[in-house]
Amino acid sequence: MKRIKVITLGCSKNSVDTEHLLAALPPAEFELAEGWPVDYLLYNTCGFIGDAKEESIAAVFEGVEAKKRGDAARLGVFGCLSQRYASSLPELIPEVDAWFGARDMNPVLAWLGAPPSRFVSRRREGGGYAYLKISEGCDRRCSYCAIPGIRGAHRSVPVDDLVKEAASLASEGVSELILIAQDTTWYGLDLYGKRSLGRLLGELSAIPQIRRLRIHYSYPASFPDDVLEQMRDNPKVCKYLDIPLQHISDPVLRNMHRGIDSRGTRELIARLRATVPGVVLRTTMIVGHPGEGEAEFRELMDFVEEARFERLGAFKYSEEEGTWGAEHLADDVPEEVKQERLDALMSLQAGISAGFNKSRVGKVENVIIDAVSPSGLVCRSAFESPEVDGEILVKPKRAGAARIGSYIDVRIDGFDEYDLSAVEL
Numbered sequence: 269m270k271r272i273k274v275i276t277l278g279c280s281k282n283s284v285d286t287e288h289l290l291a292a293l294p295p296a297e298f299e300l301a302e303g304w305p306v307d308y309l310l311y312n313t314c315g316f317i318g319d320a321k322e323e324s325i326a327a328v329f330e331g332v333e334a335k336k337r338g339d340a341a342r343l344g345v346f347g348c349l350s351q352r353y354a355s356s357l358p359e360l361i362p363e364v365d366a367w368f369g370a371r372d373m374n375p376v377l378a379w380l381g382a383p384p385s386r387f388v389s390r391r392r393e394g395g396g397y398a399y400l401k402i403s404e405g406c407d408r409r410c411s412y413c414a415i416p417g418i419r420g421a422h423r424s425v426p427v428d429d430l431v432k433e434a435a436s437l438a439s440e441g442v443s444e445l446i447l448i449a450q451d452t453t454w455y456g457l458d459l460y461g462k463r464s465l466g467r468l469l470g471e472l473s474a475i476p477q478i479r480r481l482r483i484h485y486s487y488p489a490s491f492p493d494d495v496l497e498q499m500r501d502n503p504k505v506c507k508y509l510d511i512p513l514q515h516i517s518d519p520v521l522r523n524m525h526r527g528i529d530s531r532g533t534r535e536l537i538a539r540l541r542a543t544v545p546g547v548v549l550r551t552t553m554i555v556g557h558p559g560e561g562e563a564e565f566r567e568l569m570d571f572v573e574e575a576r577f578e579r580l581g582a583f584k585y586s587e588e589e590g591t592w593g594a595e596h597l598a599d600d601v602p603e604e605v606k607q608e609r610l611d612a613l614m615s616l617q618a619g620i621s622a623g624f625n626k627s628r629v630g631k632v633e634n635v636i637i638d639a640v641s642p643s644g645l646v647c648r649s650a651f652e653s654p655e656v657d658g659e660i661l662v663k664p665k666r667a668g669a670a671r672i673g674s675y676i677d678v679r680i681d682g683f684d685e686y687d688l689s690a691v692e693l
Contacts, residue, residue: 269297269298269299270297270298270299270307270308270380270381271298271299271301271305271306271307271308272293272298272299272300272301272306272307272308272309272310272380273300273301273302273306273308273309273310273340274286274289274290274300274310274311274312275309275310275311275312275327275331276312277311277312277313277314277320277323277324277327277347278312278313278314278316278320278324278347278348279314279316280399280446280448280484280655281399281401281448281449281450282312282313282314282347282348283399284390284399284400284401284448285312285347285370285373285401286312287390287391287392288373288385288387288389288390289373289376289377289387290391291385291387291389291390291391292373292377292382292383292384292385292387292389293377293380293382293391294382294383297381297382298380298382300391304334304339304340305338305339305340305341306339306340306341307340307341307342308340308341308342308344308380309331309334309335309339309340309342309343309344310343310344310345310346310376311324311327311328311331311344311345311346311347312346312347313327313328313345313346313347313348313349313350314347314348314349315347315348315349315350315351315352315353315414315418316348316414316415316418317583317586317588318586318588319586321349324347324349325349325361328345328361328364329361331343331345331364332361332363332364335363336363342365342366343363343364343365343366344364344365344366344367344368344376344379345357345364345366345367345368346367346368346369346370346373346376347369347370348370348415348418348419350367350368350369350370351369351370351371351418351419352414352417352418352590354367354369366379370418370419371404371405371419371420373385373387386429388429388432388433388436389433389436390433390436390437392437392440392442394441394672394673395441395442395638395672395673396441396442396443396444396636396637396638396672396673396674397442397443397444397445397446397480397636397638397654397673398437398442398444398445398446399445399446399448400430400433400434400437400445400446400447400448400472401425401448401449402424402425402430402447402448402449402452402455402465402468403422403423403424403425403449403450403451403452403454403455404419404420404422404423404425404449404450405419405420405421405422405423405450406419406421406422406450406451406454407421407422407454408450408451408454408487408527409525409592410514410524410525410526411523411524411525411591411592411593411596411597412524412554412557412585412588412591412593413588413591414588414589414590414591415450417590417591419450422450422451422454422457422458423458424454424455424456424457424458424459424464426459427456427464427467427468427471430468430471430472431471431472431475434472434475434478435475438475438476438477438478439477441673442477442478442673443477443478443479443480443636443673443675444478444479444480444481444482444636445472445478445480445481445482446482446484446653446654447465447468447469447481447482447483447484448484448485449485450485451485451486451487452465452483452484452485452486453465453486453487453490453491453492453495454487455468456468463492465483465492465494465495466492466494466495466497466498467494469481469483469495469498469502469505470498470502473502473504473505478504479504479675480504480506480636480650481502481504481505481506482506482508482650482653483495483499483505483506483508483509483510484510484653485510485512486509486510486511486512487511487512488511488512488513488526488528488532488533488536489526489527489528489532491511491536491539491540496539496540496543496544497543499543499544499547500543500544500545506650506651507544507546507547507548507650508547508548508549508550508650508651508653509540509547509548509549509550510550510551510653510656511540511549511550511551512551512552513533513551513552513553514526514552514553514554514557515553515554515557515560515564515568516530516533516534516567516568516571517530517559517560517563517564517567517568518530519559519564520557520559520560520564521533522559523557523558523559523593523597524554524557524593525592530567530571534571537549537575548578548579548624548650548651549575549577549578549579550577550578550579550580550581550653550656550657551577551579551580551581552580552581552582552583553568553572553580553581553582553613554582554583554584554585555568555582555583555584555585555606555609555610555613556584556585556601556605556606556609556610557585557593557601558585558593558597558598558599558600558601559597560585560601560609565609568613569612569613569616572613572616572617572620573616573620576620576623576624577617577620578620578621578624578651579621579656579657580613580614580617580620580621581656582610582613582614582617583610584603584606584607584610585599585601585606587599618685619685621658621685621686622683622684622685625658625683625684625685625686625687625688626683628651628680628683628688629680629681629682629683630679630680630681631679631680632677632678632679632680632693633649633650633651633660633677633678633679633680633690634649634650634675634676634677634678635647635648635649635660635662635675635676635677635678635690636648636673636674636675637662637670637671637672637673637674637675637676638654638659638672639672640670640672643661644661644662644663644664645661645662645663645664645670645676645692646659646660646661646662647659647660647661647662647676647678647690648660657686658686658687658688659687659688660678660680660687660688660689660690661687661688661689661690662676662678662689662690662691662692663689663690663691663692664692665692665693676692676693677692677693678690678691678692678693679691679693
């Protein structure tokens with residue numbers, strides 16, 4: 269038996285890649301190790317922005333130390349970081365035995381001595397939810413984003429393969445699927461000649477064990493109407509949408525190459541709210557992008573106050589080599605100003621999120637149990653996505669009766685800007 273340890277960094281898309289890789293390993297030949305020593309130590313890396321790159325490089329150096337101690341016989345690296353810096357990393361860290369990209373896991377399998385795979389199945393460690401990566405790569409050309417250069421052109425996974433993968437996950441106890449991609453609204457164009465996310469939602473909802481379908485990473489330009497109809501009419505599709513908008517100022521949006529302007533963005537938000545009553549919107553903003561002066565940032569703050577996004581995250585612009593922005597735009601907002609703007613935006617959002625959570629106090633909600641802790645049950649409703657949103661800490665009716673992945677009704681009895689508390693009914 270070969271002992272293998274895989275350490276995954278970065279986003280949920282990387283987690284799915286790792287699960288596919290592990291599922292392809294013949295169980296009679298490979299053992300997934302928790303401790304040391306191991307025959308193979310693998311890092312699945314992130315190369316999106318500066319902080320993520322630094323974290324991945326630091327982790328790989330930890331792997332080098334593990335190899336020097338004799339805890340790992342062979343050290344391999346794959347994922348976005350090694351795809352992006354394939355020409356320089358081997359020289360920088362020669363102790364790594366093998367470097368691989370992010371677009372094809374079969375070379376990793378070959379290095380491990382495993383047969384190639386189509387990666388329909390997954391190897392997971394329990395829980396009631398799972399991410400379903402519906403496509404790879406991106407055809408968008410946002411000026412600040414390095415992902416198209418790392419992950420390549422958009423490639424959809426066929427509907428039939430996704431339904432098989434979802435059914436397999438459902439047989440393992442998964443009841444909530446979180447659909448992810450670089451842009452979920454682009455799904456199907458390459459395979460079927462039209463956007464097919466709405467069709468996919470309908471196919472997945474036919475799996476009896478699946479109770480929730482959640483959509484992440486949707487692009488705002490030309491948002492498909494049939495997806496809104498699914499959110500409105502299909503009880504399994506959460507009235508929840510992760511739709512990164514990045515900004516509202518027209519000069520900044522033009523510099524970002526977002527393909528939508530301020531008016532179109534406002535019209536989209538109004539359409540979402542009107543078509544799907546009660547929808548919860550999560551978005552992401554970038555502060556300090558080239559072209560963002562004080563007036564543009566003020567416009568962003570006013571828009572966030574106006575739109576009342578239930579969930580919002582933000583990050584500071586970082587110039588990424590190889591992007592259009594790095595080559596054509598001056599990174600002219602000082603770092604301290606970026607931080608001030610980030611702090612101001614998140615302070616504003618904290619009050620908005622707290623107001624949304626406060627409005628839920630006294631209401632009965634159906635939640636999934638994600639974990640059991642000494643202080644109660646860690647749960648989520650249809651309004652919370654794992655890892656990025658808050659949690660609902662529930663006081664159970666009976667100690668020891670909870671099962672991870674099961675659903676219970678609770679009454680919300682407390683809140684802050686991120687989390688809620690509740691009692692089981």
